[in-house]
Amino acid sequence: MTPKMTVFGEVLWDVLPDTRLAGGAPMNVAAHLQRYGMDVSFISRVGHDELGAGLLAFMSGHGLSTQWVQTGETHLTGIAKANVSDSNEVTYKILHPVAWDYIQFDRAAAERVVASDFFVYGTLAARDHTSQETLLRYLEYAVTSHRCLPVFDVNLRPPHYTQEQVTKLLGCARIVKMNEHELREVTAWFTTFEQEQQAMAFLIAQFQLDMVVLTCGAEGAMVLTSAGDAVRHPGFTVNVSDTIGSGDAFLGAFLYQFASGHSLAESLEFGCAAGAFVAGHAGALPAFGERDIQDLILSQQVVID
Template sequence: MTPKLTVFGEVLWDVLPDARLAGGAPMNVAVHLQRYGMDVSFISRVGRDELGAELLAFMAEQGLSTRWVQTGETHLTGIAKANVSDSTEVTYKILHPVAWDYIRFDHAAAQCVAASDFFVYGTLASRDRTSRDTLLRYLASTRVPHGCVPIFDVNLRPPHYTREQVTELLAFARIVKMNEHELREVSGWLAPFENERQAMAVLVDRFGLDMLVLTCGAEGAMVLTAGGEYHRHSGFTVDVSDTIGSGDAFLGAFLYRFATGHPLPASLEFACAAGASVASKKGALPAFTETDIHALIHMRQQVVAH
């Protein structure tokens, strides 16, 4: 049976100097999972405006159901202005407040979350009370005997978070994905550490995580489990166009492989290749296939062999 995943959070337009692209980390992850043929539900909110209609149309074109994407009357669809002057470290100015700050709780959506195998959420969509309270109620619904796994994609966007907020969301998680900058900040709130692996262990132990996945940009990624299983992949060398959405591509690919029973090292390699593939192209959701990913893996293996 195909695993079921529900993703909660923002959907918006990334405004670049020369383009406007559909985005939002949760939506990107959901689209990647959909492209891999997973059973995906996406919970969000857009405004009843032209930009909202265009986002709904985009998601439908990607095959992603908009059943749980609400349409609000009082707030505009989200926009984030992307600064790509440094192609390896994109920064954002995110409009506030917008429609996805007002995601309302829905009992039927809560049943969808509870019936899922995995529930993916992040930090940004909980910056205001309405969406935060809704997210916390959905997270509470994961605590049922069947065992929906909450997955926290930390994805810190200053100034839209607080230490207390991130800590509260970590307390619900069983799997966490973050980048090396986020690891240093969050683990630094709790205890001193000498290296990344030690910092990962601090968070796994403090929050009772099953697993922490760490992305390290061009340096690849690591994973550490509660049982002490540790793997590192050194990544793939590509010509970077921009890094918009590369972490989302990584997470979607990792969850796809992990949820379908692949070992952690293989899941990590596949995810690193997916992230590199997106970084080599413009925007968060460029066209690429599993064949492209496997070709990149095969090419790297040949280089390593020689």
């Protein structure tokens, strides 16, 4: 049976110096999951404007259903101005408030969450009260379903989060994905650690997580589970075009493999390859297929710890 995935959060236009790209980490993750043949539902909101119509058309064009993407009359579609002067780390100036700050609770969508195998969410869409309360209600459904695994893609975007907010969202998760900078910042709220694995183990114990997935940029990624299993992959070498969406590509690919019954090592390898492939091409959603990822893996066979 095809795994069911529900993704909640922002969809927006990333405005670059010479173009604009459809984006938003949750939308990117949903699009990648759709690309791999998963049964995907994406919950978000756009404005009743030209930019919103463009995003709806973009998602439909990528095979991603817009059934659960609301259209609001009172707020504009989201925009983020991307600074890509450092090809290894993109920064954003994100317009506020916008349509996805006002995602309304939908009981039919909640039933979809309950029927899902994974419910993916992040921090940014919870920056304002309305969408945060909607997200927390969906998370209640996910947590009590005993089937759906909540996946928290931390994805911190200053200044759009607080310690209290992130801590609350961590408490709802079973799987957490974050990068090295986010791991250091979040664990520093509680204590300090010299080693990443110790910090990951602390989060697992503190929030009763099943696993923490840590992305390490060019250094690859690692996973630590509640059973103490640790897997690391050193990553893949590519000529970096930009890193827009590379973490989203990693998460979508990792979840696809993990949900399909592959081992943590295999899932991590595939996720690292997908993230590297996207980093080697412009934009968050370059055209590629599973075969391209497998070819990259075969071209750079590595030993996994």
